[in-house]
Amino acid sequence: LTPQFAAVALTLLTSLIMHADLLHLGGNMLFFWIFGNNVEDRLGHALFVAFYLGGGIAAGLCHWATTFAPADTAPVIGASGAVAVMMGAYLVTFPRANVRVLLLLGWLPLLLTVPAVYVLVVWLLFDVLTLFLVQHGYVSHVALAAHIGGFAVGALVMLLLNRVVPAPPPDIEILEPTPAPPPPPPDPTGIYWDE
Numbered sequence: 001l002t003p004q005f006a007a008v009a010l011t012l013l014t015s016l017i018m019h020a021d022l023l024h025l026g027g028n029m030l031f032f033w034i035f036g037n038n039v040e041d042r043l044g045h046a047l048f049v050a051f052y053l054g055g056g057i058a059a060g061l062c063h064w065a066t067t068f069a070p071a072d073t074a075p076v077i078g079a080s081g082a083v084a085v086m087m088g089a090y091l092v093t094f095p096r097a098n099v100r101v102l103l104l105l106g107w108l109p110l111l112l113t114v115p116a117v118y119v120l121v122v123w124l125l126f127d128v129l130t131l132f133l134v135q136h137g138y139v140s141h142v143a144l145a146a147h148i149g150g151f152a153v154g155a156l157v158m159l160l161l162n163r164v165v166p167a168p169p170p171d172i173e174i175l176e177p178t179p180a181p182p183p184p185p186p187d188p189t190g191i192y193w194d195e
Contacts, residue, residue, distance in 0.1 A: 012056070012057045012060040012061070013053065013056070013057065015060060015075070015076055015077050015078070016053070016056045016060075016078075016079045016081075016082055017079070018077040018078070019077060019078050019079070020077060020078070024078055027080075028078060028079045028080050028083050029079075031080075031083050031086075031087065032079065032083045032086060034099060035083070035086045035087050035089075035090040035116075036048075036052070036083070036086040036090075038090060038093070038094055038097070039051070039086050039089045039090055039093065039158070041168065042093055042162075042165075042167070042168065043161065043165060044165075044168065047161075047165065051085070051089070051157070051161070052082050052085070052086070053082070055081075055082050055085030055086070055089075055150060055153055055154055055157070056079065056081055056082030056085065056150075058081075058085070058149065058150065058153045059081025059082060059084060059085060059143075059146040059147070059149055059150030059153065060076065060081055060146060061149075062081070062145050062146055062148070062149025062150065062153070063076060063081065063143045063145045063146035063149070065145070066145040066149075067145075074141075076143050076146070078143070080142075080143065080146065080147060080150075081143060081146035081147060081149070081150040082150065083150075084146070084147045084148075084149075084150035084151040084154065085150040085151070085153055085154035085157075086154060087120055087123070087151055087154065088120075088150065088151040088152060088153065088154025088155035088156075088158065089154040089155065089157070089158035089161075090116065090120070090154075091116070091117060091120045091151075091155055092155045092158050092159050092162070093158055093162060094116065095116075095117055096115070097115070097116045098113050098114060098115055098116060099113070099114065099115075099116045099119055100112065100113050101113075101114055101119060124147075124148065124151055127142075127144050127147045127148050127151075128148060130142070130144055131144040131145065131148065
């Protein structure tokens with residue numbers, strides 16, 4: 001490893017924590033919060049951190065491998081590739097889960113509960129369509145291949161992890177029903193007191 005290669009490789013990690021502005025950061029963290037917390041519950045803290053960082057690197061490599069303009073030197077920043085990894089992992093781990101979606105119809109906000117699979121598939125199809133348009137001249141400043149590749153990496157790796165990593169115990173304790181206490185013995189005087 002040359003120092004130059006190590007410095008370039010390190011940018012695959014540092015780019016995960018850099019964002020263009022608060023809206024960029026907020027959008028990534030919203031999706032990370034919605035989908036990542038359940039994946040963390042499934043994997044445990046340490047494996048989740050490794051999965052997130054490794055997935056972010058894999059998503060960055062997907063972007064690098066598919067860059068359409070080799071002379072493009074624009075920096076790539078943001079956690080969206082790693083967040084896409086969490087979204088792919090969520091899809092294969094919790095396929096029947098529901099999420100709440102805020103839908104704005106003009107000035108009317110609607111809060112809907114919809115299957116997570118719908119949200120994830122629509123998001124993925126939007127990125128695939130946009131990538132197709134980019135290949136035909138549309139300009140986008142989004143690392144679409146990092147999104148799509150990250151989603152695929154997250155889904156595939158999580159399919160393997162779900163087979164290898166045992167599921168954690170449930171958060172709730174299941175208690176056996178407590179038997180009813182025996183009735184009090186009869187009072188020989190025939191007088192009963194309510195307590």
